[in-house]
Amino acid sequence: xRVTVTVNGSPVTADxxxxxLLVHFLRDVAGLTATNVGCDTSSCGACTVLLDGLSxxxxxxxxxxxxxxxVVTVEGLARGDGALHPVQRAFxxxxxxxxxxxxxxxxxxxxxxxxxxxxxxxxxVRAGLEGNLCRCTGYHNIVxxxxxxxxxxQSS
Amino acid sequence: MIxxxxxxxxxxxxxxxxxxxxxxxxxxxxxxxxxxxxxLMKLRLAVPETLIDIGRLSELSYITDxxxxxxxxxxxxxxxxxxxxxxxxxxxxxxxxxxQVGDPQVRHRGTIGGSLAHADPAADLPAVVLAxxxxxxxxxxxxxxxxxxxxxFRDLFETALAPGELLTEIRIRKPEAAGWSFQxxxxxxxxxxxxxxxxxxxxxxxxxxxxxxxRATAAEQALASGASPGDAAAHAAHGTSAPEDLNGSRGxxxxxxxxxxxxxxxxxxxxx
Numbered sequence: 001x002r003v004t005v006t007v008n009g010s011p012v013t014a015d016x017x018x019x020x021l022l023v024h025f026l027r028d029v030a031g032l033t034a035t036n037v038g039c040d041t042s043s044c045g046a047c048t049v050l051l052d053g054l055s056x057x058x059x060x061x062x063x064x065x066x067x068x069x070x071v072v073t074v075e076g077l078a079r080g081d082g083a084l085h086p087v088q089r090a091f092x093x094x095x096x097x098x099x100x101x102x103x104x105x106x107x108x109x110x111x112x113x114x115x116x117x118x119x120x121x122x123x124x125v126r127a128g129l130e131g132n133l134c135r136c137t138g139y140h141n142i143v144x145x146x147x148x149x150x151x152x153x154q155s156s
Numbered sequence: 157m158i159x160x161x162x163x164x165x166x167x168x169x170x171x172x173x174x175x176x177x178x179x180x181x182x183x184x185x186x187x188x189x190x191x192x193x194x195x196l197m198k199l200r201l202a203v204p205e206t207l208i209d210i211g212r213l214s215e216l217s218y219i220t221d222x223x224x225x226x227x228x229x230x231x232x233x234x235x236x237x238x239x240x241x242x243x244x245x246x247x248x249x250x251x252x253x254x255x256q257v258g259d260p261q262v263r264h265r266g267t268i269g270g271s272l273a274h275a276d277p278a279a280d281l282p283a284v285v286l287a288x289x290x291x292x293x294x295x296x297x298x299x300x301x302x303x304x305x306x307x308x309f310r311d312l313f314e315t316a317l318a319p320g321e322l323l324t325e326i327r328i329r330k331p332e333a334a335g336w337s338f339q340x341x342x343x344x345x346x347x348x349x350x351x352x353x354x355x356x357x358x359x360x361x362x363x364x365x366x367x368x369x370x371r372a373t374a375a376e377q378a379l380a381s382g383a384s385p386g387d388a389a390a391h392a393a394h395g396t397s398a399p400e401d402l403n404g405s406r407g408x409x410x411x412x413x414x415x416x417x418x419x420x421x422x423x424x425x426x427x428x
Contacts, residue, residue: 001164018164018207040157041195043346045261054235054264060194061265064164065187065211113260130345131259 003067007032008076016063022056023047025063026073034074034104038133045132048105048112049073055112057131074104077111087111087149096145098136106132110146119150159197166209170295170324173210177320178297180206186322187211188231188270191262192279216269216324219243228326230269234258234281237268247328249336249356253284256338259346269323272308275315275368277399278348280340282309283369287354287361290328296321309368333357335428337420341412343403350403351412353392355420357428365396365413372396375417385421392417 003020004013007030014029026049027033035058038046042060049058050072058071077085087110090096097103106129113120113128120128125146126139134142165180167173177184183205187193190211196202210216216231219240226246228237237243238255257263257271257280271281272292282305285292290305297320308316317323333356340352340363352363353372358379360372374394378387393410400406 017161019159019161021158024158040198042191042262045259048261051264055261056265057261060191062164062187062190062194062207062209064166065190065209067166109261112264116260127345128260131261 001064001067003063005030005063005066005068006070008072018062018064020063021059022049022051022061022063022066022071023058025066026058026071029063032073032075036101036104038101038105043133044102044105045109045129046102046105048108048132050108050112053112053115055109055131072108074107077107085111086152087114087146090145090149090152091142094141094145094148096138096142098134098138102132102134102136106134106142110142110149113146114150114153119154120146122147157198159194160200160203162197162204163206164209165206167213170213170216170322173208173213173322174295174297174320176206176208177322180208182319184208184320186273188267189233189265190270191258191266192270192274192276210322217267221246222327225327225329228268228328230272230323230325231267232269234263234266234268234271235260238263246330247288249288249331249338249354250281250284250328252336253280253338253340253354256280256340262346268326272326273315273317273323275309275313276348277309277312277366277368278364280338280349280352280354280363283352283361283363284338284354285326285328286369286371287356287359288328288331289359290326292323293325293327294321294323300324302327306371312367331356333428335424335426337423337427339416339420339423341416351398351409351416353413353416353420355417355424357424360392360417360420362392362396362413362417365393365398365409367397367399370396372413372417375421379421385425386418389414389418389421 036046038044185204243251374391398409
């Protein structure tokens with residue numbers, strides 16, 4: 001079917017098979033390969049994007065379901081001049097990544113978390129990221145990064 | 157990993173959805189959030205020929221106070237249930253349990269109606285609506301009918317929904333006994349409950365203690381006869397047939413049921 005998804009502000013239209021998953025639409029049609037396919041079973045969160053503003057696992061959404069929607073991937077966070085999003089900056093400053101595979105999903109889940117709860121406690125950050133797995137087990141610095149991004153936004 | 161091929165159709169009204177389902181016959185399935193159905197389709201455990209997307213029927217996403225009862229639209233997401241101030245004051249058991257389903261991403265997409273119609277005995281909300289004595293409103297080719305939660309769950313992934321029928325609303329009477337508790341035991345936050353327990357007043361329902369959500373009838377009767385929470389909980393596993401899997405043996409689940417029902421009854425009593 002013909003699907004149009006606004007990805008990072010630009011409409012992307014394509015004729016795709018009905019069973020096409022949103023994550024494959026993003027990677028193979030839109031050519032944005034930062035969103036990773038990890039477990040492919042909606043467990044690991046590596047494929048997390050914002051779908052109409054809310055975090056969603058794009059391996060468990062059909063492209064057809066997202067027709068007409070707005071999607072933001074990690075490529076869409078930085079400004080046009082290349083300045084990183086505060087959550088990206090915080091992941092870098094706090095070393096919130098090791099191998100980096102889970103990072104795009106972690107960052108998008110964190111952006112969604114902070115949109116819903118701008119000043120989370122550490123426990124709320126940990127609960128808010130329960131849908132994202134880091135197999136390097138680098139969780140401490142990830143949590144630290146989210147808290148840092150939150151406090152930067154509070155103070156700005 | 158992708159699903160087997162199917163034809164995607166999108167409904168823009170309940171009537172259109174019912175018409176598409178009637179035309180699709182037994183090989184058509186409704187698609188709401190898709191967070192139960194799509195994973196099963198990837199594993200070829202479900203192979204529908206037609207998916208009827210009802211995800212945009214926003215008229216089925218609501219939580220309203222109807223005086224004696226609360227009405228919840230079937231397409232209300234777990235996240236909206238968890239954040240609802242109305243549920244927080246009138247049905248805190250449902251709001252709290254919805255906040256324990258899956259993870260934030262799943263709660264953004266998954267719906268209460270999808271969870272109930274899917275009828276996974278390891279899911280949280282089927283046991284919650286059973287404990288609350290909810291009434292499920294369904295619409296089908298022959299019109300609308302109401303099904304008591306106690307009659308809705310028939311077997312593993314099997315409900316009283318006839319082919320083509322669509323669950324549209326969940327009606328829950330405002331509880332007379334205020335005490336409630338939801339206990340969920342799992343190894344990681346995102347996992348399904350190995351065993352879960354929902355308590356509202358003297359009503360006890362359990363997750364993953366059989367092929368459907370089940371009431372802990374013997375424990376309820378003991379409680380009604382004046383037994384303490386601890387003594388009543390000793391009967392929690394009576395009459396159940398808990399599954400055996402990698403997460404636990406039947407005996408382990410029976411032990412968990414007794415422990416969690418005890419905790420739930422204590423907590424419910426402290427809140428009453």
